[in-house]
């Protein structure tokens with residue numbers, strides 16, 4: 001397999017291991033170019049396998065054998081019946097076959113969504129995998145109220161908001177607006193995404209990109225290895241705060257009772273972005 005930056009994701013994995021984490025949230029596309037089982041076992045596992053017992057994964061588009069000849073997403077076969085490499089490798093922790101689930105960490109509720117289902121199926125069509133996922137999400141949010149869980153963190157592969165080089169603006173996925181609407185109404189605090197191969201932090205905002213102090217803070221952490229993509233060119237979107245496209249690294253989140261702190265670490269050991277004691281919504 002062609003992977004010129006293999007050592008980069010080895011270094012990210014080693015850094016994460018040294019952090020002695022409670023959880024490692026794997027934001028999708030853990031294995032490039034395609035999430036074949038043998039590649040997960042050969043490459044991903046040799047770096048990130050040591051974190052497997054604390055890993056909470058979500059699938060990305062490359063976990064569905066992304067094929068440029070099948071670029072038409074609506075022609076893509078039923079996503080839930082694919083992802084066999086991803087689900088074969090992660091097994092029960094990925095909650096096969098649909099890949100969404102939730103769990104609690106202290107006073108935080110964490111929700112793992114399968115954004116491939118949102119992008120491949122019509123969310124408004126009753127009974128579709130995307131519709132079913134939103135029904136599940138609605139019930140999950142209702143049974144984890146803000147009163148009991150001041151912190152809500154949601155992670156899935158595709159970002160609603162991204163700022164990348166030309167060609168990429170279309171990658172902002174409007175299919176995810178209804179999902180953000182549900183999360184916003186429920187008072188979710190953090191959304192974590194991958195897909196864009198860089199690091200981006202966005203100001204708290206509503207699902208339409210308007211600054212809102214009580215809105216959702218979105219991070220993109222697509223810096224696990226393989227390659228990086230350039231951030232966009234001006235104009236900078238109003239709610240974009242900071243990003244970088246030159247260093248591989250990882251985001252460390254420290255979740256407290258009703259607040260959180262974050263640090264983005266490069267593999268060279270520098271904290272490139274940080275925020276401390278941010279109150280939950």
Ligand SMILES: [Fe+2]
Nearest residue numbers: 029060061195
């Ligand atoms: Fe992706």
